[in-house]
Amino acid sequence: DGQGNFGSVDGDGAAAMRYTEAKLSSIAAELLGDLKAQTVAFRDNYDGTLSEPAVLPSRIPNLLVNGSSGIAVGMATNIPPHNLTEVCDALINLIGNEDADTAEIMARIKGPDFPTGGQIITSPEELREIYRRGKGGIKVRGEFEVETLKRGKKQLVLTSLPYSVNKSRLVEKIADLILSKKLPMVSDVKDESAEKVRIVLELKDGKVDPEKVKTFLLKHTDMEINFPLNFTCLTPSATPERLSIKEILNHFLDFRKEVIVGKLEFERASLEKRNHILLGLMKIFVDLDAAIAIIRVAEDRPEAHDNLKDRFDLDDEQAKAILDLRLHALVRLEISKVEEELAAKRKRLKQINTILASRARIWKEVRKEIAAVKKSYGDKRLTTVIAHGPQLAYDKEDFLVHEDVYVVVTRNGWLKRVKSYDPRTQMLKEGDEVLAVISANTKETIAFFSNFGKVYV
Numbered sequence: 001d002g003q004g005n006f007g008s009v010d011g012d013g014a015a016a017m018r019y020t021e022a023k024l025s026s027i028a029a030e031l032l033g034d035l036k037a038q039t040v041a042f043r044d045n046y047d048g049t050l051s052e053p054a055v056l057p058s059r060i061p062n063l064l065v066n067g068s069s070g071i072a073v074g075m076a077t078n079i080p081p082h083n084l085t086e087v088c089d090a091l092i093n094l095i096g097n098e099d100a101d102t103a104e105i106m107a108r109i110k111g112p113d114f115p116t117g118g119q120i121i122t123s124p125e126e127l128r129e130i131y132r133r134g135k136g137g138i139k140v141r142g143e144f145e146v147e148t149l150k151r152g153k154k155q156l157v158l159t160s161l162p163y164s165v166n167k168s169r170l171v172e173k174i175a176d177l178i179l180s181k182k183l184p185m186v187s188d189v190k191d192e193s194a195e196k197v198r199i200v201l202e203l204k205d206g207k208v209d210p211e212k213v214k215t216f217l218l219k220h221t222d223m224e225i226n227f228p229l230n231f232t233c234l235t236p237s238a239t240p241e242r243l244s245i246k247e248i249l250n251h252f253l254d255f256r257k258e259v260i261v262g263k264l265e266f267e268r269a270s271l272e273k274r275n276h277i278l279l280g281l282m283k284i285f286v287d288l289d290a291a292i293a294i295i296r297v298a299e300d301r302p303e304a305h306d307n308l309k310d311r312f313d314l315d316d317e318q319a320k321a322i323l324d325l326r327l328h329a330l331v332r333l334e335i336s337k338v339e340e341e342l343a344a345k346r347k348r349l350k351q352i353n354t355i356l357a358s359r360a361r362i363w364k365e366v367r368k369e370i371a372a373v374k375k376s377y378g379d380k381r382l383t384t385v386i387a388h389g390p391q392l393a394y395d396k397e398d399f400l401v402h403e404d405v406y407v408v409v410t411r412n413g414w415l416k417r418v419k420s421y422d423p424r425t426q427m428l429k430e431g432d433e434v435l436a437v438i439s440a441n442t443k444e445t446i447a448f449f450s451n452f453g454k455v456y457v
Contacts, residue, residue, distance in 0.1 A: 001025040009116070009161070009197070010168035027377050031058040039262035057259045059373050061087050061252045063233065067112075075240055077232040080112035080163070085378035087249075088370050094249055095367050102132040105245055110385045111138070112227070116197075117160035117382045118142055121224075124387055131245040134231035140383075142223040146210045156186075156210045158199035158223065165222045167191070171199055173221050182220075185213050256366050264352050264365075271349045273317075278342040280318025284308075285335045291322070407438040407446065 004020030007013055014020065024032075034057040042051040067081035089108040094100055106128050111120050121139040122130075130136030140162040147155050161167060171191045177183040188202040203210065218224040232242045236251065243251070284291040294311060298304035301323060308319045355361040406421040412432045421437055428434070440446070448456045 011166040030060050031056045033059055034259055034263050037263045037266040039259045075232055078228050078230045083113035083381045085374055088374035091249055091370050092367055095363050102128050113381050114163035114383045116163050118162050120383055120385045130229055134242040134244050137226050137228045140225055140227045144214050154203050156201040156213055160197055162225045170222055260365050264356055268352045271345050275345050277321045278338055280314050281338050283312045403442050405440055407440050409436045411435045
C-alpha cells in the first residue's frame with residue numbers, strides 16, 4: 001500500500017525511494033501470517049548475521065494471482081496474473097477430487113485476469129491445451145466504445161488496453177497514423193485518461209464506420225497483442241520444471257497442508273506448556289499464604305525457587321513461572337479463573353489432537369482457510385474471455401483517401417502522383433522531360449508491363 005509515485009501505464013518510472021513510502025496491505029500480510037508459529041524453515045541471510053525464512057508461509061496462491069516473469073540461463077517463465085476468487089474455487093474443488101482434469105479446473109479458472117482489463121480472444125479448447133501443457137500463447141485485445149455526439153457525429157473511445165502495453169506510445173502511434181494519412185477516417189486523438197483509460201478518436205463525419213477504424217487499430221497498433229504463457233516454476237525440490245495448472249495448484253495445496261500441520265503442532269506445544277504452568281499455579285492455591293511467606297523470607301531468588309519446589313512438588317519451569325508473577329497478580333489470582341483457563345486450553349488441545357490424527361480433518365482445515373481468503377479478498381474478474389471474438393475483416397481499400405490525381409511519367413522512367421498538374425511548375429531532373437500525364441483516382445489500379453512479358457499491378 002504505497003504513497004508517492006510508483007510509475008504509470010505511460011511507462012513512467014517510479015520516483016527514487018526517498019520520495020516514496022509503503023506499508024503492507026492486509027492481503028500482503030497474509031503472506032507472513034503464520035511466520036511466528038515456526039511453520040517454515042529458517043536459514044542464514046546473505047552475510048550470516050540474521051536468519052530469514054526459506055519461503056513465506058503464504059495463505060495466498062501468489063504465483064498464480066500476481067503472476068511472474070523472468071529469464072534465466074537457458075530457461076524463461078511468463079506466468080500471467082489470475083483472479084483470486086477463481087483460483088480459490090479451483091483449489092477448493094481439487095481437495096478430495098484428485099482426479100479432476102484440466103477441463104474441470106478451467107471451468108473455474110477462466111484464464112488470465114489482467115489488472116488492465118481487456119479481452120482474451122482464445123477458444124476454450126486452446127486455453128485448456130495451454131494450461132495442460134504449461135506453455136502457449138493467447139490473443140489479448142483492448143476494448144472500444146462508440147459514443148454519439150450532437151448532430152450524429154461519432155467518436156471511438158479506447159477504454160482498456162492489453163496488459164503490458166505502454167499507453168503514451170500507443171497514443172503516439174495513433175497520432176503518427178493520422179498525420180501520415182494512413183488513418184484518414186480519424187481527425188484527431190486525445191488522451192483523456194484519469195484513473196481509467198480513456199483515449200478518444202474523433203471520427204471525421206457521420207458516415208465513417210467505427211468498426212472499420214477498430215479493425216485498422218487492431219491490425220496496425222498494440223490494441224491487439226499475442227501474450228505468451230510459460231509455466232516454468234521452481235518446485236519444492238528446487239528443480240525448475242514446466243508445470244500444468246493442476247500441478248501448480250497441487251503444489252500449493254501440499255504446501256498449505258504442511259504449514260497448517262506445523263501451525264497446529266506449534267499451538268499444541270504452546271498449550272501443553274501453558275497447561276503445565278496452570279497446574280503449578282493450582283498447586284500453590286492449596287496454601288497461597290505459605291507460598292507468599294516462602295518468597296518473603298528467602299535470601300535470594302534461587303533459595304525461593306528451591307523452597308517452592310520442595311514445598312509444593314513443582315518442577316523448575318513451574319517454580320520459575322510463579323516467581324516471575326508480580327505480587328499483585330499472585331494476590332489477585334482466583335482458582336476459578338485458573339480452572340476455567342485450564343479447561344479451555346484442554347478443550348482446544350483435544351481439538352488439535354483430533355485434527356492432527358485425521359488426514360481428512362487436516363484437509364478440511366485447508367479448505368476452510370482457502371474459503372476464508374476468498375471471502376476476505378475475492379473480487380470480480382476484470383478481463384473478459386471471449387471464446388470466438390468477432391471476425392473483423394480488414395480491407396486496405398477502406399483506408400485510402402478517395403481523390404482525383406494526376407500520374408506523371410517522365411522519359412527517364414520517373415513516376416509520381418500529384419494533386420494538380422501545371423507543366424510550368426513540374427520539378428524534373430536535368431535532361432529529363434514529361435512523357436505522359438494521366439488523369440486518375442487514388443482508388444484505381446495501375447499496371448506496368450515489362451519487356452520480359454510480366455505485369456506488375
